[in-house]
Structure formats: C-alpha cells, structure tokens
Amino acid sequence: MRPMKRVVVLAVCLWGLFSLGQVAWGVGELVISTTTSVYDTGLLDLLNAVFGERFGVPVKVIAVGTGAALRLAREGNVDLVLVHAREAEDEFLRGGWGINRRDVMYNDFVLVGPPDDPAGIGGLESVVEALRRIAERGARFLSRGDDSGTHKREISLWEVAGVTPSAPWYMESGKGQGDNLVQASLMGAYTLTDRGTFISLRERLELLVLVEGPLNGGDPLLMNPYGVIAVNPAVYPDRNYVMAMAYIGFLTSPEGQRIIGEFRVHGERLFVPMALSREPRFEQYVPQDWRR
Amino acid sequence: MPSLLSAVSQAFSMIVSLDSYLLSVVGVSLKVSGMALLISVPVSALVASLLGLGRFPGRNLLRTLVNTGMGVPSVIVGLVVLLLLSRSGPFGGLGLLWTPTAMVISQCVLITPLITGVMLSAVVGVDRAISEAAHALGASRLQRVLTVIREARFGFLTAVLAGFGRAISEVGSVLLVGGNIVFPNGVSYTRTLTTAIVVETRKGQFETALALGIVLIVIVLSLNLVASRLQRRGTL
C-alpha cells in the first residue's frame, strides 16, 4: 500500500498545482482590459486559451465599460486594451499612452425594438432615418447612457440625424449591454445594441431587429470596428510589452483572424476579421486625423 | 422566457454536479472573505475595547469614524483602494491590483468598521456593575478589561458573523479591485460568487446566476442560523 499512497499524494499535489489553472512557463502574465460586450461573447476565452498555451503565459481579462478600459490602460494598470471606440482610441494614441494600434475585427450594431414597432421603422435601410422617426413619434428609446462604445455611437448617430433626444421618450439606463436590453424589452423601448449581445440574449427578450447592420447588408453607419493597442512601455516600463506585442501579433495573424472569423454564437457569426490586408492601411496605426 | 422553475432546477443540477466553475468561484469568495476576517477581527476587537472601556482624547471622533465607516457603500471603498493601488497611484509599485490580495485589503477596509461597531455595542452593553465587581474581587486593570470582553463574547461572535456576511455578499469593492478575472479554462482568479452573478446575469446566463445566488444564500443563511443560536445562549 505504501508506494501506492506515495503515488496518490504526488498525484494530488500535481493536481493541486495544475488546478491553480496556469502552469506558466512564459514571461510574466498578460493583463488585458476590454469591454464587457466583447468579453461576454466568449470569443476572448477561446483566443486566450490558444494564446496561453502557445506562449505559456496566463491571460487575465478585465471586462469593464469602454471608458474604464481605456482609463485603466492610461494609468498603466494593464498591458493591452481592446475596445471599439475609435475617437477614444485616437485620443489615447495622441496622449502617448498607447502604441502599435491595429484593427482587429468588426461587428455591428443593430437597432432593436418592440414587435409592434410603434414608430414604424421596421426594415428601414437608414438608421438615421429610423432615429428621426422615433424622435418625431416620441416613441420610447432606452440609451446605455454609460459612455460605452455603443453609447458613443448612439450619440453620434443622433447628431447626424440632427436630433437632440430628450425626456419623456428618451431614457438612460446607465447599465451594461445585457442589462440594458433586458430593461428595454420589459419597457417596450427601442435601443441600439451590438449584434453579439442581442443574439445571446434573444430568447429572453421581446425585441426584434428593426434596422440591420452591415453584417447582414445593412447601414454601414452601424459598423463597429475593434482596435487593439499596446500600453506604451516608455510610459509604463513595468508592463509586459513583449507579451502584449505577441498578443497583437497573434490576434492579427492568419490563425487568430481565422478563429475570429469562425466564431459562432447560436450558429450566427458575430465578428468579421479585418486585420489582414495586402494593401497598406496606415489609418489603423495612427489617429484618424493624423496628417504629416 | 423559460420558467423560473426550470431555471431553478437547472441551477440545482449545477450545484449537485459540483461544477468546477462554481467551485472555483466559491473558493475565491471564501478565501478572500475569510482572510479579510482573519485580519479585521483582532484589529476591531482592539479598537472596540479601547473605545468601549478607555478614556482618551479623540475618543468621540474615533467613535464617529467607526459609525460612518459602517455605512460607506462598497463601491466607494473599492474605488478608493483601486486609486491607491493603481500604477499611477501611491502604492502602484506593489503590483497588487487585480489580485486576491487587493480584494482582501478592500474587504478589510469595508468590514472593520462594521465589526468594530457591533463589538463596541457588545462591550458597552455589558453591565457596568461587572467591571466594578471585577475590581471588588481584586482584578487588575487588564483583568477588568478582559472580564468585560469575556462577558461580551457572544456579541463579539455576532460581530464576526456580521462581518463575514457583509464581506461574502458584497460586490462593489471586489469587482473594482479584483477585476473579476477568470482564466480561459474556467478557473476563477479574482471572480467571487457575487461578481460572478453580475457577469452571468449580464451575459444572460440566468441559470448559472441563480445557482450562484442559491449557494450564496445558503452560506449567508447558515451564518444567520448560527448567529441566532448564539444570541439565545448569550443572554443572561
């Protein structure tokens, strides 16, 4: 019995070690901040599992709102940031907080609303036109109101529509995408949402897609591109820049892009990879208004 | 919308099958709150004894601080600790952010005033005559204090349970300073029962959220049962 006991003890110890999750042989760890909407789809768990195995480094993802994700990166609390808010990303770059930005993928937003469609926007091709109608008819609209990527897009769309949304038909939930959708469903309100979250929650909601995004041939104004940026090692030398660059390399590699393109939720495609291109797309590396 | 009943039954099957995600999340919750308790209790006992039995300048100020501290929302505590531990903050060099240690720190800050407050009322609730009787039987100053503390022992235990209850069911502070991190293989690093509920609800995984909620409620319920049994024993 005694040799058997030793084997058991050893097995338990090894199991304990491994069950800590990471047998890390690489350099340090990688901490990424990103938005809840992309994290909740589960895509990152998939990508990070492959990356972690390849590079032997535990990947820790902090999923918060867009504003918080960039703030964390700005203060040097993460190595890498992945968000979908180009204006904010540009500001981040201009401040020198981040470098080596790359486009990674895009998904889209859709305008959803109650099945009875009180504002009559179903099937419209222009989201701006739909918003105008909602404002005209005073139909209930629920906004994220939380400075997230979705919220910022929504604001800019109202601007293009030339409408200043206001009470009583316009409300802000201040919540994350999922909670916002649930509330909109309960209230019978229109709302702007990213496709991914809507698909995962669709069964529980009484909402329909009324204005489509580019993934289904809809309004290009609803395109939602994601960018990844490494935290500038000149500002925060203690961060794991090398692994951040390895991650960017992985994300934008043919393999990473393939994983992104093949990712399905409830059988539907959520993201379109956009990193690979024969043509130089310099605009992805610098703020959009950069001119030399 | 699937019925509540089916959600609950799915939740139970998750619990019974000892789902590893569930287990790791419970583990983090217990580890973090347990550690916070281990640190907070002796500190609180000391402060409560000083406040209840001592006489020193600033005593009333300290008492007010304790009472105020009891009512601070957990999010605020988390925010302050986050700013302190941030790389750009005063203690950034320690690299404690996003670790269970940071969570322990913020929970300590959160529950110490509560535990102190309950212990203080236990100490103050001890009949003053006990202190005099101790003196009359030959107790030194230290022995008098210890006697009062021993008389307040059930109240102290209630304080400990109250502190643990607050710690294990709070969301705000551990969410901010821990980062709610789970490794890609599903093992939790800084995700607790409560922050897991936040994520799962957000993702629409209501069954999982419910399962976690049930486990949390069971833990808090058992605590309260123990506490009420102690209350009954504790009255003279």
Next chain:
Amino acid sequence: MSSILSARGLRFVYPGGVEALRGVDLEIHAGEVFAVIGPNGAGKTTLFRVLNMFYRPSAGRVEYRFQTARDGSELSLRRRMAMVFQDPVLLNASVWENVAYGLFLRESFPGRLRVRLHRLGRKFRLSLPATELEARVERALEEVGLSGFGGKHARALSRGEAQRVALARALAVEPELLFLDEPTANLDPPSALLIEEVIRTANRRGTTVLLASHNIGQVRRLADRAALLVEGRIVESGPVGELFRPPGSGFIREFVGEELLT
C-alpha cells in the same frame, strides 16, 4: 484590639460637583463586624467604593493593616479585600466559574492552565487530582449551602441563590476584609437569614466584615459596632448595644424610628 483599616478625613466629590463624603473618620478593628447605616444617598456606597479603592478620595487617606498582603502595592492590598453588592452581578457562566473567578484572578498563568486542564481531563473520565483552587471553590459552595450547584448556569438561579453565589465568590478568596453593601436588601427572609448565618460563620473564622445596611434588625443581630452616616458625615458611632439603647440620640431616633429601640 488591632486596627485593620483606619480612614482619616475622607472627602469625595463626584465630577458633577456633588460632595458625597465630607470628612469621614473610621477605625475598623480586626475581626469585628462593623455596620454603616444611614438614609439613602447618605454616602454609604460611595464610602465603600473609596475604602475598597474603586474611587480615589478627593481628600484624606486610608491606611490598611493586613496580615497577609504580599507587599504594599495597591493591587496586593485590594486582593485582601472582597465585596458583595446589593445585586448579585454574576458572570454569564456557570456557578463554578463565578465562584472561582476571584481565585483565577490571583492565580498565575501556569496555575490557571493546570486547573483548566484538570477539569477538562476529568470530563473525559481521566482521574486527575483536585487542585487547591478547586478545593477552595468547593469549600465556598459548601459554606453557602450550594454544594453541587457548580454546574448550574448563573441565569438559572433564583435571586437568593444568586446572592449566595456572589457571597461564595467573595469568601473563596479568603479576604481579610469583607465588604457587604446591603447584601440581603431584595431577598426573601429565608435567604436573608441564611446569608446572615454565613456572614456570622465567616466572621467567627476571623474575617473582618464591613456591612452597609438599612435593616436595623440585621445590624443588631450581626454587628459589633456601627456608625450612622448622614449627608456624607458620621454623626453617631459606637457599639451597637449602646447606639440603639433608648432614648438614643436625636439622629438615631430620627433615622430608626421610636419603635425599633428596645
């Protein structure tokens, strides 16, 4: 007749300004029963608190002459005294714990540990010798007629039993000077008489007793000498027989009432 305690010119002023003792002189003889009588608010309790060093007097001094005090330190002097209050004030614990309390205070850490371990061991049916401390607890319980009550919890006692436990607690430490502040004030007559009997026995053993009481009958039964305290001053004092013999002084008549004088 040696003096065990002498107090000169005791004054005590409470922080609010109330002057509770206005110059009290006392001489207590070793081995006697000395009663302090007086109306409510006269200062009896304050006087006892000053004498057992719970309060420091605003003026005046107290001298103790104990035979077995270890040194002249305050703590060692205090440990030759013990007090029983009007309310039992027991700890939230068993009778045994309560009676042993004073003994534990005086015991070293190894000693306390030893007692605890012996008691624990006996719970698990190990046969361990009884310690000195346990023997003293048993004796004290016997003296107040509560042998076998050790395991009972304090909250399960009647008021009379509780006060007897408080008395046992005080006697267990074998004090040279025993303070009793209205010990039988709220007790039924049988319990009161029982306690008086115990006091008598303890006094016969050599314990000096300082008794504050409203109960003139009790004072006449137990005390050798007495002093009447009125508004912080001793207005009459002397052997009990003389004090209460008619016609008695004006103070005594006023306080006691005509009928109680034989």
